[in-house]
Amino acid sequence: MKPESTGLRRQLYEIIFEADTPAGRRFDILLIGCILASVVVVMLDSVHEIAAEYYSLLHFAEWVFTAIFTVEYLLRLYSIQKPWRYATSFFGVVDLLAILPTFIALLLPGAQFLLVIRILRVLRVFRVLKLAQHLSEAQVLAKALKASQRKIQVFIAGVLSLVVILGSLMYLIEGEAGGFTSIPRSMYWAIVTLTTVGYGDISPKTPWGQALASVVMILGYAIIAVPTGIVSAELSQATLRGRPPVDQRACPGCGVEGHGSEAKFCQRCGTAL
């Protein structure tokens, strides 16, 4: 049963939440343009030379984008049937976080850089471009990652224990001289080394320290094989099982997407689709 709604609300809903109609599509493309532009503005604002010269322009652009996104957010709340459900969904929270920092920055300078969270809104792009295929690929990825979640938790717990022990050993062996001034700092070194990042800001100077570091690196070499192996194995299986069909309808109740193609009601709030 279709929800009865006033013509305007219903029309707004279709433009803002759906991407099937020409108007809805144009709206989404415009929105993504605004999002990308606003993220670029935030970035430029953080570069001294540019901020010094174009201060007022950037400031103005930031407020314009915030105004646009605020209006859009209010329209979303107005046009949807269950505003609270939308506001507490993933994209609802992101949409709010995308406007809050500008206002917070009035009290707390620097907060405006948090606006980069807006980039998350761009993930809607997959819907606009009708990239259903991409969505289903993302689902295969997400499924494989979820299936290997527990193995990865066990793995991370093991790695962290190793980091604590190796970091402490290194602290005892190298001490102050090599830059290992405390156990937490040595643990930072252990993570930098085990993950093969290797900044080199802290590195062992004594022969014994270098010997232990060599063992840590060989260990890291062996360890890096584990998560890769886990994900490979799960992905192999997920790929074999094939891809699930993806439906692009947004729930008129709460705006959530990703229902199966036979679904008649929203998984999250029960509204008829």
Added chain:
Amino acid sequence: MKPESTGLRRQLYEIIFEADTPAGRRFDILLIGCILASVVVVMLDSVHEIAAEYYSLLHFAEWVFTAIFTVEYLLRLYSIQKPWRYATSFFGVVDLLAILPTFIALLLPGAQFLLVIRILRVLRVFRVLKLAQHLSEAQVLAKALKASQRKIQVFIAGVLSLVVILGSLMYLIEGEAGGFTSIPRSMYWAIVTLTTVGYGDISPKTPWGQALASVVMILGYAIIAVPTGIVSAELSQATLRGRPPVDQRACPGCGVEGHGSEAKFCQRCGTAL
């Protein structure tokens, strides 16, 4: 046949070793809280600014935790049927190592930092949280690693030979100037490079040295594929074979866990479960 034991010993055993009863569970959670807190104390103790200000407090906390763990260790020995078996099992040794360093530190300052070994005791957490699933995942991981053990040994032997030869070559090519002051130090460089850690504390300066380094890096690139491939292949098979059911009973004789669900006697000491 159930072992006959005095009521107190039996009760203590159930609280300390089992996690099925409410009392046993509360004990385990409290214990893990103590362990994490004591590891944090050891870490803070190694940070100069904090140690200077809160010296006596940290010192006091360390002794309190050691006292708690000592009492716990003695109770474990008392309540179990075969104390020696427990004392020589993996967790028995860890439990002892978790209290020794505090006493050793009276004679040998600095030894208290070895207390971080306590972190290993936290691995019991998997039992407390009834994460049987996690345990079985850990077993799949362990199994795959064990199955690929020999391949990895051959691989490590090959890598070490390569490290000796590449390190010596680099020592001859670069010499003192580039920081390659001895063969062991050049071997350290070779490990840093082959594992793609790349600190940059030692790096070739001459064109020939950089040419050899380039070859070493491409080699490391190819080599890193091998352990990953080994673990992936084994994990694929282990995942296909499915997960074995896991039993959570601890042996009343020696405290070892991980018996199959149909096991009637402990694998390690033969006590009836």
Added chain:
Amino acid sequence: MKPESTGLRRQLYEIIFEADTPAGRRFDILLIGCILASVVVVMLDSVHEIAAEYYSLLHFAEWVFTAIFTVEYLLRLYSIQKPWRYATSFFGVVDLLAILPTFIALLLPGAQFLLVIRILRVLRVFRVLKLAQHLSEAQVLAKALKASQRKIQVFIAGVLSLVVILGSLMYLIEGEAGGFTSIPRSMYWAIVTLTTVGYGDISPKTPWGQALASVVMILGYAIIAVPTGIVSAELSQATLRGRPPVDQRACPGCGVEGHGSEAKFCQRCGTAL
């Protein structure tokens, strides 16, 4: 139906485009020698000490090679039936790019270093050496990469969003002191860290910055598993499916290769093979 062409044009075509006749093979080997030599000349030209001493020699060699390649390009255009098709194909564009920079360098000094693009011409080597096997292997690789293309796009989009957010966070936490002078620069750091390259030119100095960096590194560790898993899974399947037979005939119309062994007409321009 074979295209009728004058004897000379046909003969030139067979020498320049085919590698089946002895003359064609000799031509290709000579050509690859010239290409490699010319790339080495460009490289040497960029080394100050060498360029200072042998300036006129290198300059002369560069013009000789450019002359050779220009003549060759014109002959290719002349001998083929559909010159425009060839000129707009991949190798046609590369062949043009391999001669243009020398002329551009007359107006714009420095442009001659773009001549290294010539190295792409060497990819023809696989045809000369009759490495049909290598070609089919390359096709398996390309196929697997193409099959995993969408998953990799989703993955890259996710990584880039992460880079924007982590870079901004780090900019707020570390600020100027640690070298994180702007958000773009912090994003550069985030990429250096996530990919486990770890130059160390920018690295966190404050405890909170190091804590966040540790999280980023562990994340990078988990993330690196994903593309590997994707490619492994696809390659496993591609390997199982077996290798397609590869045909070495070049199209007499546009010079494109890689047709199936039963193909009678060129896939690109429809000329009979």
Added chain:
Amino acid sequence: MKPESTGLRRQLYEIIFEADTPAGRRFDILLIGCILASVVVVMLDSVHEIAAEYYSLLHFAEWVFTAIFTVEYLLRLYSIQKPWRYATSFFGVVDLLAILPTFIALLLPGAQFLLVIRILRVLRVFRVLKLAQHLSEAQVLAKALKASQRKIQVFIAGVLSLVVILGSLMYLIEGEAGGFTSIPRSMYWAIVTLTTVGYGDISPKTPWGQALASVVMILGYAIIAVPTGIVSAELSQATLRGRPPVDQRACPGCGVEGHGSEAKFCQRCGTAL
């Protein structure tokens, strides 16, 4: 048909080449001890502080070991039926290289460090320890690597082309200031970055350079997945196919090992086993 040989030669052969008899085993273990000790001596010789103090001792040990290995090499040549075949086999060449540098060092100081090549002789350890299992694992590894050889060749060719082009681009963008003083040096940087080693001895300073470097790193991220995927896929298949039985007999003709268990004649020289 067993080869007829004088008692002494035959006995020497069994002691030196075989590991089945108690005498043969004791010989092999002693030999490996000597090899490891002599490699350690070479390493210590390269450490200034140690070499200064124990110069004559190390020098003496080096000559003793060289004498032992020379005698052993001559005995090997004497006891085997086809000395030339042995001398040109892999281990024959290694055995010779293990003694030559000491003599060369009389004329050319520094050559003695090449003695570390002796480490390769230790690979015989697998035979001594009766690690037939390890040998068969090594064969599975070698087989998988061989099966993926062509794919890896194509891959390395592609990576090298990329390195030439990216290095030249970076040379044009960054120039002298950032340390990119020539194309070969920029190529070195490109390899350091693509392989995710990241020393940081050369790193881009300009925004455009950092942007290109970011692209290179993301590329390296994607590229590293390829060799891993190749080896994983081949190893998966090799593991499925099972392990071939391994035979430990050395050929009395040329000393080569690794024949199938049903082999009656040596693969290399045709002598009856």
